[in-house]
Amino acid sequence: MSSKELSEWMAFSMLEPMGSDVTYLGSAIVASTVANVNRGKKTGKTYTPIDFFPKFKRRGKQSIDQAVNFAKQLTAGWKKNK
Numbered sequence: 001m002s003s004k005e006l007s008e009w010m011a012f013s014m015l016e017p018m019g020s021d022v023t024y025l026g027s028a029i030v031a032s033t034v035a036n037v038n039r040g041k042k043t044g045k046t047y048t049p050i051d052f053f054p055k056f057k058r059r060g061k062q063s064i065d066q067a068v069n070f071a072k073q074l075t076a077g078w079k080k081n082k
Contacts (some may be wrong), residue, residue, distance in 0.1 A: 003078055007071035014067045028052040 001009075028049035035047045062070075 003075050007075050011067040011071040011076065014062060014070070015064070024054055025049060042074070050055075 012061045028051075031049040031052035035052075039045075039047070
């Protein structure tokens with residue numbers, strides 16, 4: 001993979017995150033199942049996967065130009081070392 005291709009993928013992943021949400025959802029489903037099996041009979045709340053889904057602080061929307069510029073800054077040092 002070239003530096004240019006890596007930069008493009010990094011910029012794309014900033015716009016469209018891949019993979020992690022699916023992994024978090026699977027873990028949240030398991031966590032809610034375990035919590036529901038072990039909760040007391042008098043406990044009224046049934047847990048849902050969203051109760052266990054990580055809550056990250058979202059940054060504002062980023063333009064494509066901003067993402068590409070960020071990727072260029074990340075890779076700027078690599079070009080000097082070649």
